Amino acid sequence: MGPRWKGKGFKAKALADPMSKIVLKLQSSLNQSNCEGLLCGSSVLLSVEAEQADLLNRSCFGVAMVTAEKDKQWFELSLEEGFYLSYALRCLRIVEDKCVKSEEQLWECMKSRNALFSYYYKAYCHLRMKNWVVMSGITYGADFVAYRHHPELVHSEYAVIVSSEEGGASNRLRVWSDVHCATRLCGGVAKTLLVLDISRNGHGADSPSCLEMYTIRERTITRWSPEQCREDHTMVESENGAKEEI
């Protein structure tokens, strides 16, 4: 299943304005302004000028907040988004109680707010690095959804579930009924289920540098309909295009 563009010419529009370049502009702009994010509960809050607000919107980081302030626009970032801008792109300093967090401190903070942060962040970062737009997948019963470009131009292509065979990691897709549930729902909303199976390879999560030692196995899972292949096997293969079928 390929990308479903939302309108005519949107594919060309996306090609002319690649996500990688928008993110580079955001990175450079945040760096120039020495931007700071406030760690607040399970969010990172960010106050920016109009130009940066536009870049955050275009690159799909965070959600614009409604406030009474006229000059500044506030954004609420998820933990993964905040950490990505701070640790991977190095264009955001994150502050709590007026103290800028070091990398190690920030890592501990994130883990304290979500015990599975290292797995979710690895998945988020993995997709963002490949220039996918990654947003919450909760409305589709997934951890993330991945878009080929901005959600205004294209529907999300993948519902992403983060999985790990290591104890204590995500409890999804352990039983068949769950696998059937996820694949059937994905089929109904024209997405492909992408399972990111993360292995820490024996490395813990003591510091963010451990992330480099983690490996990811990517699997797409689609429903298998026996009727499809009764007559013409080759047709089915091209229709599904899945790496693994159940």
Added chain:
Amino acid sequence: MGPRWKGKGFKAKALADPMSKIVLKLQSSLNQSNCEGLLCGSSVLLSVEAEQADLLNRSCFGVAMVTAEKDKQWFELSLEEGFYLSYALRCLRIVEDKCVKSEEQLWECMKSRNALFSYYYKAYCHLRMKNWVVMSGITYGADFVAYRHHPELVHSEYAVIVSSEEGGASNRLRVWSDVHCATRLCGGVAKTLLVLDISRNGHGADSPSCLEMYTIRERTITRWSPEQCREDHTMVESENGAKEEI
């Protein structure tokens, strides 16, 4: 969400021919013929005359099998169905290697074929005792589906997930993404998610008599749409009729 009858007059038809009476007839007929089921893999196979085949079909036990035999009709029962007819209704003896299994032997066999059998059987038996027709829910990503009467007359009303807080029991609905996945899928196929939360209350599964000590908490879960209650709260309550909302 009430029952969705498949045709006009089907509700009256169901009321005139209650499931409890069909099951009683089946029970009496199987008892008279000293019926035996063959334990084979994860199924119980049953060979019956035309009258009993009709009763099995009408009460929705097992699936009729295609064989070359002309006088006899073979049925394939699930482990839960076989054990229910044998242990709860006492109208089926189950045989393996030409030996009739005692209750205790049969219980051990069932557990060896499915480590979670005690939980699934308790759920199956609980619903069947209330005259629900219970069938596999795998196509809806659930453990069972429950029908008010025969599936020819009515759509299934509940997608049933068997759950337990005890270690080693079903691994479903442990994370929010799974809950969202299940409720969203149920909404899409006009079913209500029924979670049967089973507690062994400290009793193990050493013998089938333990089943009586287990308790079941029934919960229906529906999606909560904030828009629904903006103006008229009473309307929403009657529309949903759910015991618990998320």
